[in-house]
Amino acid sequence: MAMEGLWLFSVALSAAGAIGFICIILVLRWVLYFRKGLAWDGGAAEFNWHPVLIVTGFIFLQGIAIIVYRLPWTWQCSKKMMKFIHAALNLVAFIFAVISMVAVFDFHNAANIPNMYSLHSWLGLTAVILYCLQLVLGVGIYLIPATPVSWRAAFMPLHVYSGLLLFTSVIAVALMGITEKLIFALDNPKYKDSPPEAILVNALGVLLVLFGALILWIATRASWKRPKDQILHTLHSNGGGEDNIKVDSASSQLSDGADAEACADVRKRTTKFDD
Amino acid sequence: MAMEGLWLFSVALSAAGAIGFICIILVLRWVLYFRKGLAWDGGAAEFNWHPVLIVTGFIFLQGIAIIVYRLPWTWQCSKKMMKFIHAALNLVAFIFAVISMVAVFDFHNAANIPNMYSLHSWLGLTAVILYCLQLVLGVGIYLIPATPVSWRAAFMPLHVYSGLLLFTSVIAVALMGITEKLIFALDNPKYKDSPPEAILVNALGVLLVLFGALILWIATRASWKRPKDQILHTLHSNGGGEDNIKVDSASSQLSDGADAEACADVRKRTTKFDD
Structure with missing residues (x-):
C-alpha cells in the first residue's frame, strides 16, 4: 500500500528521529560533562537520572509510540501486533518516568529539599498519573x-x-524542569551570564519543542494514517467458502516478500474487525 | 443549523470561559496583592504588565480567537465577518504580547539584568515572531x-x-515564566517553602493548562466545526437565474430572526466560495 506524500513523511520522520537522537546526546552531555555524571547514590548524580530518563523515555519513546502506526512499512503487519508495540513502548516510557521520579525524591530527601512544591512537580506528577490511567484504559x-x-x-x-x-x-513540564535546574545549579557563572552549559541546555529545550512539533505534525496528518484493512476486509465480505484462498492471496500481496514471516498473523486479521 | 453534541459543547465552552476568567483574576491578584501592582516606571510594577498581558491577551484572547468559528450562534453570520473577528482577536493578542515584552526589556535594562539568556526568553521571542508571521500570512x-x-x-x-x-x-512558555518568576521573586519564605503566593501562582499555572486543554478539545472536534455553507451553496449551484429568490429564502432561514440585521451580509456569500 503506497502512502500519499511519502517523501514529505520520510523527511518529517527522519527529522524527528535525528532531533530526538540529538536531544538524547545533549542530555547525556549535560549530566556527564557539566554535572556529576550518573549514579544511584542519593546525591546529585542520582538526580541526573531524572532528565536522562525523561528525555529518552517519557519524551523520545513516547513520541515514537505515538507515530508507530504511521510507519508505512508496518502496514502489512497485523493491527494487533502494532497495538502491542504501541502499548509496550508506552509502558517502557512510563517505567522510565517512574524511575526518574524516584531519583528526584531520593535526591530531595537526602538533601532535605521539600518535595512537590513547584508547578513543575505538580504538573509532572499529574502527567505521570494520567499517563498511567491512559495506559490502563488503553x-x-x-x-x-x-x-x-x-x-x-x-x-x-x-x-x-x-x-x-x-x-x-510532558514536553512543557520538561521545559519547566530545565528552567528550574539551570537557575538552581548554575552559580558563578549564573544562568543569566549564559555559560556554555546554559547554552547547551537551552538548545536541548528548543530541540525538544521541535521534536514535539514534528511528532504532532506526523500524528495529525489524515493522509498518513494507517489505512483501514480495506483489501482484506473487502475480500472477506465478498465471499463465504472461498475465504482461505482469497485471504492467502491477499496476504502474500500485502506481505510483499521480505516481511512475510514476521507479519504472518496478517492472515488472522480477516476473521475479525480491527480497531 | 443545529450542532451535534451541543450540550457537551456548551459545557466545554462554559468551562473554558470560566477557567480563563479565573486565570485573569488570579494573575491580577498576584501582581496587585502579592507584588508591587501595575505601573509604567521601569521597575517591578512595569514588569508586572508582562504576566497580566500574556494571560489576558496572548493566552485568553488567542484561545477565544481559535474557537470563534465554533460558536454555533455565529454560524448564521458570514464567514468573512467571522474571519475578520478571528484576525482582530489575534491582532489584539499580538499587540498585548509585544507590549508585555517591552515591559520586560524595560525592567531588565533598568535593573541591569541581561536580556534573552533564558530558555523562556528564547522560546517566548520565537513564539511572538512566528505568531506575527502566522498573522501576516493568515x-x-x-x-x-x-x-x-x-x-x-x-x-x-x-x-x-x-x-x-x-x-x-505560548502556554508552555508562560509556565516556564511562572517558574522563573517564583524562584527569583520569592525570598524568605522561598518558593520551596510554599508560601501563599507560590500556591496561588502554581494554581494559575494548572488552570492555564486546563484552559489550553479545553480550547484544544473544542478546536479539534470535527463535529463542532462550522458547517460548510451547504444550504446556500447547494441552492446556488442548482440554478442560474433564480439565485436571488433562493438566496433570500435561504438567508432568512439561516438568520432566524434576532441576528438578521447584524448578519445581513450572509446574502453575499452565495456568489463566491468561502474558506
Whole structure:
C-alpha cells in the first residue's frame, strides 16, 4: 500500500528521529560533562537520572509510540501486533518516568529539599498519573478481546486527544524542569551570564519543542494514517467458502516478500474487525 | 443549523470561559496583592504588565480567537465577518504580547539584568515572531480577495496546525515564566517553602493548562466545526437565474430572526466560495 506524500513523511520522520537522537546526546552531555555524571547514590548524580530518563523515555519513546502506526512499512503487519508495540513502548516510557521520579525524591530527601512544591512537580506528577490511567484504559479497551467494538470506537477520539495532550504536556513540564535546574545549579557563572552549559541546555529545550512539533505534525496528518484493512476486509465480505484462498492471496500481496514471516498473523486479521 | 453534541459543547465552552476568567483574576491578584501592582516606571510594577498581558491577551484572547468559528450562534453570520473577528482577536493578542515584552526589556535594562539568556526568553521571542508571521500570512491568504482559492485550501492544514502549536507553545512558555518568576521573586519564605503566593501562582499555572486543554478539545472536534455553507451553496449551484429568490429564502432561514440585521451580509456569500 503506497502512502500519499511519502517523501514529505520520510523527511518529517527522519527529522524527528535525528532531533530526538540529538536531544538524547545533549542530555547525556549535560549530566556527564557539566554535572556529576550518573549514579544511584542519593546525591546529585542520582538526580541526573531524572532528565536522562525523561528525555529518552517519557519524551523520545513516547513520541515514537505515538507515530508507530504511521510507519508505512508496518502496514502489512497485523493491527494487533502494532497495538502491542504501541502499548509496550508506552509502558517502557512510563517505567522510565517512574524511575526518574524516584531519583528526584531520593535526591530531595537526602538533601532535605521539600518535595512537590513547584508547578513543575505538580504538573509532572499529574502527567505521570494520567499517563498511567491512559495506559490502563488503553490496554483495557483496545487489547482485551472482550471489550465491545462499539466501546473501542466511542473511546478512540478521547484516547487520541489525551495521548497527544499528555505528550505535549510532558514536553512543557520538561521545559519547566530545565528552567528550574539551570537557575538552581548554575552559580558563578549564573544562568543569566549564559555559560556554555546554559547554552547547551537551552538548545536541548528548543530541540525538544521541535521534536514535539514534528511528532504532532506526523500524528495529525489524515493522509498518513494507517489505512483501514480495506483489501482484506473487502475480500472477506465478498465471499463465504472461498475465504482461505482469497485471504492467502491477499496476504502474500500485502506481505510483499521480505516481511512475510514476521507479519504472518496478517492472515488472522480477516476473521475479525480491527480497531 | 443545529450542532451535534451541543450540550457537551456548551459545557466545554462554559468551562473554558470560566477557567480563563479565573486565570485573569488570579494573575491580577498576584501582581496587585502579592507584588508591587501595575505601573509604567521601569521597575517591578512595569514588569508586572508582562504576566497580566500574556494571560489576558496572548493566552485568553488567542484561545477565544481559535474557537470563534465554533460558536454555533455565529454560524448564521458570514464567514468573512467571522474571519475578520478571528484576525482582530489575534491582532489584539499580538499587540498585548509585544507590549508585555517591552515591559520586560524595560525592567531588565533598568535593573541591569541581561536580556534573552533564558530558555523562556528564547522560546517566548520565537513564539511572538512566528505568531506575527502566522498573522501576516493568515491575512494575506484568507482576507485579501486576490489570493486564489486553491492557495487558501492548500495552506489551511498548515494554518490550523501552526495556530494550535503556537497557542500550546505560548502556554508552555508562560509556565516556564511562572517558574522563573517564583524562584527569583520569592525570598524568605522561598518558593520551596510554599508560601501563599507560590500556591496561588502554581494554581494559575494548572488552570492555564486546563484552559489550553479545553480550547484544544473544542478546536479539534470535527463535529463542532462550522458547517460548510451547504444550504446556500447547494441552492446556488442548482440554478442560474433564480439565485436571488433562493438566496433570500435561504438567508432568512439561516438568520432566524434576532441576528438578521447584524448578519445581513450572509446574502453575499452565495456568489463566491468561502474558506
